[in-house]
Amino acid sequence: MKIRKMKSKMLALFAVALMGAAGTVAAIPAPGTCTAANQGQQVREYASNGSSRIYLCDANIWQLYAICDTRGRCIVVI
DSSP states (O other): OHHHHHHHHHHHHHHHHHHHHHSSOOOOTTTTTTGGGGGGGGEEEETSSOEEEEEETTEEEEEEEEEEEETTTTEEEO
């Protein structure tokens, strides 16, 4: 029982750390670059600390798809 509680606390702290790192990443790709020709394209932007965000071109809008930490582990947002 204690192990299960510790696992959930560890996962919660990991999620908080990822969300904190997510705020240090560059802005969404430039408006107008998501067109019908590149629907489904993914763009990854890196922060100075090694974390990154992945944006997905969908319905002519760049949407945040995933937030990744410095080790390459990602949490899908959509």
